[in-house]
Amino acid sequence: MAETVASQAGVESRPPIDEVFLVDPSVRARRRQTVIVAVARIALAVAGLLAWELASDRLISSFWISSPSAIWSALLRFTADGQLVPAVWVTLLETAAGFAAGGAAGILVGLAFGISPIIARILDPYLVALNSIPRVALIPLFILWFGIGFETKVLFAATLVFFPVFLNTFAGARDVDRDLIDVIRVMGASRLDVIRRVFVPSALVWVFAGLRMSIPFALIGAVIAEMFTSNEGLGYLIAVTANQYDTAGSFASLLVTTVLGLVLTWGVSQAERRTLRWRSNNA
């Protein structure tokens, strides 16, 4: 019995490395391609930076485009005079708080919509209306209500995060297999059981897609709000360097913001991979 099961399964541990894996031309071709891609990427970056460096002050004034070396020294200057780390920290906090608030609200409302079609029908036009407000136009109101501190930035970031997360969660909750719900109701599941054991985990795939999508929005929200009204954070650094015609400083702050965005996105992807480990097998 056990033997037949195992042979049906096709999940035995990986076969030992066969000679064919070393000599098959398709394996080598694949490896060559990987190398070409990596080399070309690096070459492209080097060529771009080199061209920029050479063009600066020769073809175009460095006032407009700065140069990689000047940006690097601006970066060092920011680090040395203690501007950079606090700015990154402030923006990171605002981004994280806005992301958490907007994400939590999006998940809750999305689940409510998915679980109760009546709530969805009643609230749908209002959410469509809210989503079509140009979000930046809200900043003056937020400043009026909450002042120019932390709250305004968090709230603004949250309004940007809310919709992608909400829409994805809603789609996920609607996507839940109705047969699955019937089957577990027959097993004696209450409404709460159904929500906890089926709706939430099965919507999680979509929730994470929404979260991953909205991490850049959270950062954008924090930076924009800082540019409007702040004396700290990366947005402030971008605005103030631009006002002082410090092109290298602007580029340096932009670079840091970009890296921060990449790191945050990577973090969410890691959390996603851990939580949704059951999926990695059919991916």
Place this chain on the structure above:
Amino acid sequence: MTPILEFRDLSKVFFKGEQRVHALAHVTAEVEEGELLAIVGPSGCGKSTLLNLSAGLMEPGTGEVLYRGQPLTRVNTQVSYVTQKDNLLPWRIVEDNVALPLELGAHAKLSKDDRRERIARYIELVGLTGFEKHYPSELSGGMRKRAQLARSLVYEPDVLLMDEPFGALDAQLKLVLQAELLRMWEGTGKTLVFVTHDLAEAITIADRVIVMSSRPGRIRAIEHIDLPRPRDVFGIRFVPGFGDYFERLWSALREDIHQGQEV
């Protein structure tokens, strides 16, 4: 003795999108406790509707469904529902999938040790020992079926409602699982209602076969299958008598096959 399930003059209409479907018309039948009843009919003849009604997932249009003599008014948690899809929770490993029913309703009262013992026993019964920690996506179709069976049996329901459970499997695997199902069922005294469109499958496993017409579903024929048990699913089609049952039921089924295929 009161039959465990009773359909009294049952009719049902439901909506499939915008379309109105007349699924059942005046169906009256009984399911005796402990029997293995197979329901055969062309696709879309209301077989699944009958099971949904038995599980209390749908309300009858007219007529009544009685469970142990009482009309069903809500979801029937004395039964287990096995569908063609395995409906395992993909984010749970086999063991936790089998544990699912024991986390719900009255079964949650079971002590931890009892629970662990039961899960292990049913996983062994379906032949999945050694695969407890696998996710469904790591299992073959047949093994997922086994896991689904273990999950349906683990809370020891009185009635198993099976809706074309082996419909999506290849012919050999189907036979293997039929044999396993009979091995697990024979001698337990559990009632089993097995819906299929495969007449040979129905005769192979059932004590009694009901043939239904195409939509709206009515009962065309009822036949007792007096083949000896335990049955050998691989050899039973060569046993004298099998052919006669097949012919008689086939002639009842045949009248609807053409219509059935158009639906």
